Each structure stands twice: as C-alpha cells, then as structure tokens.
Amino acid sequence: MTDFYDSLETRSPDAREAELFAALPEQVGLAKAESAAFARLLADIDPEAVTSRAALAQLPVLRKSDLIDLQQADPPFASLTATPKGELRRVFASPGPIYDPEGWDNDWWRIARALHAAGFRRGDLMHNCFSYHFTPGGFMFETAAHALGCAVFPAGVGNTEQQAKAMADLKPQGYGGTPSFLKIILEKAEEMGLDHSSLTKACVSGEALLPPLRQGLKDLGVDVTQCYASADLGLIAYETAAREGLIIDEGIIVEIVRPGTGDPVPVGEVGEVVVTTFNADYPLIRFATGDLSAMLPGLSPCGRTNQRLKGWMGRADQTTKVKGMFIHPRQVADVVKRHPGITRARLVIEKTGDADVVTLNVECAEHGDTLSSAIRESFQSLCKLKTEVTFHTPGQLPNDGIVIQDKRA
Numbered sequence: 001m002t003d004f005y006d007s008l009e010t011r012s013p014d015a016r017e018a019e020l021f022a023a024l025p026e027q028v029g030l031a032k033a034e035s036a037a038f039a040r041l042l043a044d045i046d047p048e049a050v051t052s053r054a055a056l057a058q059l060p061v062l063r064k065s066d067l068i069d070l071q072q073a074d075p076p077f078a079s080l081t082a083t084p085k086g087e088l089r090r091v092f093a094s095p096g097p098i099y100d101p102e103g104w105d106n107d108w109w110r111i112a113r114a115l116h117a118a119g120f121r122r123g124d125l126m127h128n129c130f131s132y133h134f135t136p137g138g139f140m141f142e143t144a145a146h147a148l149g150c151a152v153f154p155a156g157v158g159n160t161e162q163q164a165k166a167m168a169d170l171k172p173q174g175y176g177g178t179p180s181f182l183k184i185i186l187e188k189a190e191e192m193g194l195d196h197s198s199l200t201k202a203c204v205s206g207e208a209l210l211p212p213l214r215q216g217l218k219d220l221g222v223d224v225t226q227c228y229a230s231a232d233l234g235l236i237a238y239e240t241a242a243r244e245g246l247i248i249d250e251g252i253i254v255e256i257v258r259p260g261t262g263d264p265v266p267v268g269e270v271g272e273v274v275v276t277t278f279n280a281d282y283p284l285i286r287f288a289t290g291d292l293s294a295m296l297p298g299l300s301p302c303g304r305t306n307q308r309l310k311g312w313m314g315r316a317d318q319t320t321k322v323k324g325m326f327i328h329p330r331q332v333a334d335v336v337k338r339h340p341g342i343t344r345a346r347l348v349i350e351k352t353g354d355a356d357v358v359t360l361n362v363e364c365a366e367h368g369d370t371l372s373s374a375i376r377e378s379f380q381s382l383c384k385l386k387t388e389v390t391f392h393t394p395g396q397l398p399n400d401g402i403v404i405q406d407k408r409a
Helices: 013-034 036-041 064-073 112-117 137-148 160-170 179-192 211-219 329-337 369-383
Strands: 090-094 098-102 125-128 151-154 174-177 201-204 223-230 234-238 246-248 252-257 271-277 287-293 320-322 325-327 342-352 355-364 388-392 404-406
Touching: 013 036, 013 252, 013 271, 064 098, 064 287, 112 137, 112 223, 112 234, 125 137, 125 160, 137 151, 137 174, 160 179, 174 179, 179 201, 179 211, 179 223, 211 223, 223 246, 234 252, 234 271, 329 342, 329 355, 329 369, 355 369, 369 388
Parallel strands: 125 151, 125 174, 174 201, 201 223, 342 404, 355 388
Antiparallel strands: 090 098, 223 234, 234 246, 252 271, 271 287, 320 325, 342 355
C-alpha cells in the first residue's frame, strides 16, 4: 500500500509539463476532427502548434455558462462530444438542464485518485450518498470506488433514519457525498443509539467544507477530505492529508484567467478556473467553469508535485444590469487593455437615492486628469455608460477575483 495513487503524482513539475503539452496537440486535433462544435471554434488553429501554455492561452474559451443555450440550440450536447450519443455508457441531466455524457472507460471521471488520497483502499465499503437520479454524482463516485476495488452501498439522498440504520448494519469504512448530509446521518445515528464507529473516512464534494463542519465531523469520528469535480470535466482537484490547498488532477491542464477573458493571471491572483481535458469522448478545450480560485505557490508537503488550487472562492460570472444595460466582466477587461498602466480594476455599482452610481476603481502607478478622462471615454465607448474613476496604488484593491461588485440592495 502506498500513499500515492500512481507515479504520476510524484514526477517532477518539469516532466509533467513536458508530458502534458506533448500530448496536447493530439487532443486538440481530436476535438477539431471529431466534434463539430470544436471544428468551428478551432477552425483557424493548427493543433500541432499548441505545445505550450502561451499557445494554449491563444485558443478561445468555452464557458459553462453558455452550455444551456448552446445545448438548447443543438441538442443534446451542442455537438461538443466526440462519441456518438448511442455509443456512450450513460447520459445525465444536471440542473439547467445541462446534458452530460459518460463514456465506457474505467473511472471515466478520474475520481479514484481523490478517493485514494482520502484513504479508500481495496476491500473497503463506501456508503455513497450522491444522487443516482438524473445527475451523475452517484456514478462518479461508484465507478471510482470500483476502480480501487471497493464495494459500494448506493444509498443516494434522503431517508435519514434508513441511512443511519444501514450504516450501523453494513459498517462501511468510508462515505461519499456532501459533508452536511453526512453530519445529519451521524447525528441521527447518535439520536437512535446506533453504532457508526466503522465510518472513519469520507471524501466529500458538492458544497463548501467550512472549518466548523469539518471539525464537527472529526468530533463524530470521521476524517474528511474534499474534492473539486464537475459532471462535464470530472475531477479537477483534490485534498490530501496535508490540508494545504487542492492538488490538481494529473489528467487535465488548469489555467486561472481574468474573469470575462481568456487571459492567464499570475500565480496567487484570483481568477476563473479554466480546464482542458484529455477525455476522448468529451474533449473540452479551455472550458471555463465559472468558479473563482487561485494557484498556490510552491509544492504540497504531502509529496505530490502538481500545482495546487487555493479552493473554491466564489463565482466568476458577475454580469449585472445598470440603467437597462448589461455590463460583463469582459467589458471591464477590454477597458483595462486600452490603458496598459492599469494593473487591476474593479467596477462598483452603488445606489444613491434613486440613482445608480458607477465607479471604476483602478490600480495604476501613475495617474492624473488626462488618464482619468481617457478611461472614462473608453468605458463609455465599450459599456455605453458613464463612470467615475478612482485611482489606487498597485496592490491596494482586494485580490478576490471580483471584477464587478454590485452593492445595490
């Protein structure tokens, strides 16, 4: 038994980067050849030239927020899949609805790596409380557990008393599901006088694991780790025993970009999580999740050498409406691009009496009336609205990924 799922987790960062980008041209070529949507999106792209992060950053971004409309216009998968519908293993519907495919590969969503890091091993029984109805969560964790050689009790959601009774009877070693539901089950077991001591580990997802909830579960005898995954991408990142950020999965490339754009930001700066997969059935290239996070510097003390995400830090889609006009983060980014001296910007909308007041806060080493006037003109040209401009010294604005802050009640 080893602490690591495989040798990929401990290869040198340089070796990982070289191997991922050596494989990327083939994946871009597959997407372009087998997916009608990517054939259009990547029409002017030479796959053989996409061999670096700089080259990848030149490709268009596909936003999850657009999937509902794209799929409605071209059902069921907006022609983004590379495998015909009838040759898939399963098809799911997530809220929206967004339709998600599943192929036939073992551990298709790559969740086994996260379960292994959470301590799951061959011969364990998992009490799986992700839903098996419409959405893929139950199967995501079940197929991963099977890949590790674990048995699964497909508990699903609800029926708290029956869950507690089954846990006492079956004595599972581990749990998969949301952390809040695990706490509900364990507290119900305590109330009913049922033994839940067999359950010592859990891999949770689907909601925030805040410190009080983690500690509450620890007090009930369960060591909890979390993973960050989605129905379309599978595993994105996972927690280890080090509890210092989330290790990025070995089967993807992650970028952090300025919200509303496809422009990568420096390590440590908060931005939107953009993922490129190596999935042959659903070859998502530069898929913007809509989630905010940041890359942590350095390596994890757990011994794994991949990059780390700070964790979920909010939503990147901050579109708002002022005086009947929508303002998108990408428009603010376009204003910034017109003025190279600006290092960061934050648009704040407030209500004064009955009037909306719009203020563009910018970090800029040098400023004055001339630059202020030029920024206002750029904003009005691009956003069709007037704004005030307030200057800040570099580093003064919060590093939280917020580009548009709507303070109106």
